[in-house]
Amino acid sequence: MSDGLNPPQRDAVNTLSGPLLVLAGAGTGKTRVVTFRIANLIRHRTKPERILAVTFTRKAAGEMQERATDLLPGKYRKADAPRPEISTFHxxxxxxxxxxxxxxxxxERFAICDRGDQESAARAALREIRAPADSLKPSDLLGFIGRWKMASVSPSGAMSLAETDREHLAAAAYRRYQKSLKNSGVVDFDDLLLLTEQLFTKHPEVRRKEAARFDHVLIDEYQDTNHSQYEIVRGLAMGHRNLCVVGDDDQSIYGWRGAEVTHILRFAKDWPDAKVVRLEDNYRSSASIIQHANTLIAFNSERHDKVLKPARHEGPNPRILQFKDEQDEAVSVVKDIQRLMGMGRGAKDFAILFRTNEQPRAFETELRAAQLPYVLIGGMSFFDRREVRDLLAYLRLVADPGDDPAVLRVLNTPPRGIGDAARKALVTEAAARGKHVWDMIESPTGVTGLSKAAMKGVLEFRNMVQTWQELAERLSLQDMFHRILDDTKYEAEIRRLYEDPNDRDARWATVEEITNAAASYDTRRKSRKKKPRDRIIAFLDDLLVGNQDESREKEKQLSQNAIALMTLHSSKGLEFPFVYLVGLEEGILPHKRSLEGTEKDIAEERRLAYVGVTRAQDELTMTMALTRRKWGKPRETIPSRFLFEMTGQAENFVKRQRAAQQQAKGPTQRRSGAKQRR
Incomplete structure (x- = not known):
């Protein structure tokens, strides 16, 4: 059972009861430990369906399920065999x-809204409170709401916490936003966590019922849990206390997303009888890279005591390179990649990691000029694409015509004569009667303000949706999509919107991908056994929630034979033979916002740098520019404190920082400081 495990890994796998904290450093094989532990629990007669394992990405959940099943006897691999419940938090x-x-x-059939629906609801909420146009954008409001929800703050709580005028405006709009969503039977992604926490807190009988479904709970990436996730985990495990959490406080880099590193730091206090196992053998990086990582992260005072130990000892020392400016930095990095590719290395072996979204521009320019293949990881989410949002809104509408955001999104998409005036008339009448917009569409004769053309369009829309609802009784999801595409003439709409043939092909390929997902779901879940509406809702849950982490899109991008350009946040969990960690300057890494904050903010930036360093397997190159342009003018930079810390010269950083502060006092000092530096 434990073949191939080192002693600490084996200890974690064989600890089968009570609270367990597995501190898994970078590259120490935590996924292996989790999957072996699940398999071991089953071998020791825990029923598979009584095990819950939760992680943050769908990809990780899928890998856990597959690997754990492969470790078990054949009877557990049958299609109808009971399995552990392994999924994401959402x-x-x-x-x-x-x-x-x-x-x-x-x-029960609540809808989950996408980013576009959220922005529409935010815009409406700001109109309702008559917020001045330049005071708060919908995206800014959603930022406030997201942060409040991740901290488990209700609309009334937000109002009491608000201090500035903008915060008071946002809190007032938050109340309207949440009321609007609830009235429409809609939740956003943050609600999934917040409402579950509220269920457990306000309705103990529900918590007990849900907790009684499991005998063991395993949580991956525990350092990334926010307040709601922490409370949900506690609620599920407090009865049997068989809770195993795996994580690394040194890789907690999502504070801006509500993650609280204190959860993993105080685990032994929350669960006083907890056993702690440290995984410190790193199988990814060379010894010199590990040495730099250990030296750097030791400067964080609030952390579990652990030191990575390299299983590999070969490899060159990390390089630290200084360049004249950001252009010289990009040119030199691309030339270095060209040199290594000329020696037989593939494009997939390289990653350029940066802290801010502005940094990759110069690198993209140079990579294009050198005709080297690259992919910028991130960008628009699959679910933010217009055609995806349109088609999923149509499907939501078939499942629940009371889903107002879905109705309003596709009411005139493609155009069918229902313009802004008609749309407003339908919405106004629905609000006046306290009904859904669909109720007005079903009986539009009493709606004032509808032109003859608009009335024709409304009736056409109504009849089409009603036909789909009838067809849903006997069609597969895949066939439903084909029918929707045919009836709406959606391919013609794509041709109308996009003149460039390449753009059209890309858009239509996206449509095909949704249809493929529906076909896959039909086969995988045998979903035709469910009632039509439940089947559609289950598919939408699987598609929308399962891909909220965007790991699917990232995986697709990384599968290309191309140099990866990505932020440090996006790089977590990945590894590359050659890593270029660029822009190591004060104000970039650590970010300028952290310099205006507390030591806690600097500590998170240090963890981010640590994550970047530990992505490298064979060679690590860290770069900085001596000057960087701001508003078109070159400005001198200060090397990142993390460079000094990694090289054992932390005291030199303090001297450099004092010199820079002195330099800023006047023209004479600035000139002499610049001269001395050169």
Missing amino acids: ALCVRILRRHAPVLGYP
């Missing part, structure tokens, strides 16, 4: 809310 919460949402005043 997917787990969807399943819980589907069972208990009415307790909180939401319908």
